[in-house]
Amino acid sequence: MNTAAKIALSAAAALVSAVSTATAESRYLFVWAGDEDGDHSDFVAVVDARSEAATYGEIVATLPVGMASGAHHVEHQMGQDGRLFVNGFSAGTTYIVDLADPHSPRLVSSFEARADLDHLHSMERLANGNLLATFQNAGGLPDTTGGVAELTSSGDVVRWASAADAEHPTIRPYSLAPVPDLDRLVTTSTDMRGRVRNDTVQLWRLSDLKLLATVRLPRGPRGREHLHPVEPRVLADGETVMVTTFGCGLHRTSGLATSAPEVSLAYVFQSSRADGIDGPNATFCAVPVVARDLWIQSVPARDGLVALDLSGEGRPREVGSVILGAEHFPHWMSLEPSGERIVVTGYGELARKVMMVTIDPTSGRLAIDRRFGDGGAVSFDRESWSHGVSGAAVPHGTVFSAAP
Numbered sequence: 001m002n003t004a005a006k007i008a009l010s011a012a013a014a015l016v017s018a019v020s021t022a023t024a025e026s027r028y029l030f031v032w033a034g035d036e037d038g039d040h041s042d043f044v045a046v047v048d049a050r051s052e053a054a055t056y057g058e059i060v061a062t063l064p065v066g067m068a069s070g071a072h073h074v075e076h077q078m079g080q081d082g083r084l085f086v087n088g089f090s091a092g093t094t095y096i097v098d099l100a101d102p103h104s105p106r107l108v109s110s111f112e113a114r115a116d117l118d119h120l121h122s123m124e125r126l127a128n129g130n131l132l133a134t135f136q137n138a139g140g141l142p143d144t145t146g147g148v149a150e151l152t153s154s155g156d157v158v159r160w161a162s163a164a165d166a167e168h169p170t171i172r173p174y175s176l177a178p179v180p181d182l183d184r185l186v187t188t189s190t191d192m193r194g195r196v197r198n199d200t201v202q203l204w205r206l207s208d209l210k211l212l213a214t215v216r217l218p219r220g221p222r223g224r225e226h227l228h229p230v231e232p233r234v235l236a237d238g239e240t241v242m243v244t245t246f247g248c249g250l251h252r253t254s255g256l257a258t259s260a261p262e263v264s265l266a267y268v269f270q271s272s273r274a275d276g277i278d279g280p281n282a283t284f285c286a287v288p289v290v291a292r293d294l295w296i297q298s299v300p301a302r303d304g305l306v307a308l309d310l311s312g313e314g315r316p317r318e319v320g321s322v323i324l325g326a327e328h329f330p331h332w333m334s335l336e337p338s339g340e341r342i343v344v345t346g347y348g349e350l351a352r353k354v355m356m357v358t359i360d361p362t363s364g365r366l367a368i369d370r371r372f373g374d375g376g377a378v379s380f381d382r383e384s385w386s387h388g389v390s391g392a393a394v395p396h397g398t399v400f401s402a403a404p
Contacts (some may be wrong), residue, residue: 025051026336026400027249028060028102029343030078031354032086033380033393034071040064040390042071042088046102047354048380049341049400057356057373062386069093074397075123075131076334083108083153085123085131086142086397089192092119096155102401108154115160117146121192122175127149130158132185134173136192138162143195148187161209163187163202168214170196177232177241183207184256186241188229199226200322201243201253203261212259217243217251220265225249233290235310242266242310244297248285250316267308267316271301289335289342291361294319294366296342300329305344305357307364319364322357323347332396337403341369345395352381354395 029047041064048055069088078084082100087093096108111116111253117135124132130153135146149160163173163391172191179186185204191197203213217226228246232253235242243251243263250267269285288297293311307320324330329348344355359365368376380393 007137024403025049025338025340026402027404028099028401029354030074030084030097030099030102030399030401031345031380031395032071032074032397033395034088035068036352036392036394038068040068040388041066042069042085042346043385043387043393043394044086044097044099044105045385045395046099046105051341051369051371057378059378059386061103061105062255062360063097063107064387065095065097065107065110067091067093071394071396073122073332075125075397076292076399077125077337078217078399078402079129079153080402081124081129081153084227084399085133085155087120087123089121091118094155096119096153111155112387113140114149114151114155114157116162117149117160119146119192121173124176124178126178127180129153132176132178134187136172136174138164142177142193145169146173148185148204150209159209161204161211163189163211165202165211165214168198168200170198171200171202171214172196172198173202174229175231177234178206179239179241179256180206181238182257185209185290186232186243186253186256188243189233190228190230190246196216197227198390199229201232201251201263203259213261215261215263217245217249217263217387218265220247220249220268222247222268222399225268226251227266231287233288233295235290236292242289242290242295244285244286246286248299248301249285249295250295254388269297269301269306284331286331286346287333289333291335291359294359294361294364296333296335296366298330298333298344298346300331300346300348303328304343305330305366306331307359307366309364320360320366322366322368324355324357324368328355332398334397334399341400342366342396343400345398351394352392353377354398355381 070090072089
């Protein structure tokens, strides 16, 4: 075989390997759960995610972190280093867990403040393996503006910057979306403590964390679609960022390559019940995922998820939905690396469950995976765990293991 043929064969093999890895099924779910009554430690649970296994949906290991800290967010996608950052927001504590051996998870370390920033909220991996994180506050004071920081996989600070803007004193950095193709970062602002209202997103230069602009979201027809921006996501083009709000508005950004971005209201998620009839957990739209040209949104007011097609140049179009159950208020979602399954946690009747939803990335069809756990859900309403007897737990941030 000549050299050119060998190179071509090697390239083809690499392509096949890359495709198979991208579409391979994740073997585990890592669930960050809080002790329901707060009398025992929060813990990470490892769940068998192999859909063809007899043990699909079984909890195979747990790791308590030593305290009830208000189990909240984890990374949205698992890094290749086997480490996972999980956040106990109430205590302001973040834990680093080693999950290289899922059957024997290990607590590496924990931290609170980093530089002058505290109360870490959301995290995203960078191409270099480090994490970029938002912190709600600064100086240990709840009524202050935090910022963003790049951290190593050991939690050490590489660089950080304040999100403070004199014209917008209520900024509390919530979540983030790095846009490496444009050397940009988009962050949202919502106060986890509910002390202030906010309606802004911020644009940063990713390479040096220079704050470039703070932009207000436009009001929508119900007068609340602009309130409490939460989750930004980069679309398949690598340049467009959509932002959802707790007010159930979906906003499109433009002009990110400049220092004067614009934000427009692209879609409003409709309710299937009277606004507010079942309290705030029934009306807040929370964490979304992006699968190719689909935007899948948790919509508590519809007891389920909604899939929008964003491929057209016009208004996003609903192409799929799934009802999880009566009074099931979804909040957190994470997409499997293959793009074929979504894990869901939330509130109401969903508060003690982890559910699995399948997705057709082409059509947007969503369905509960009834093979998972007991009819589509793993119950965290139990007395005994592998780490001891601690009673019911409330799962929150959950993520798939990296593709094998």
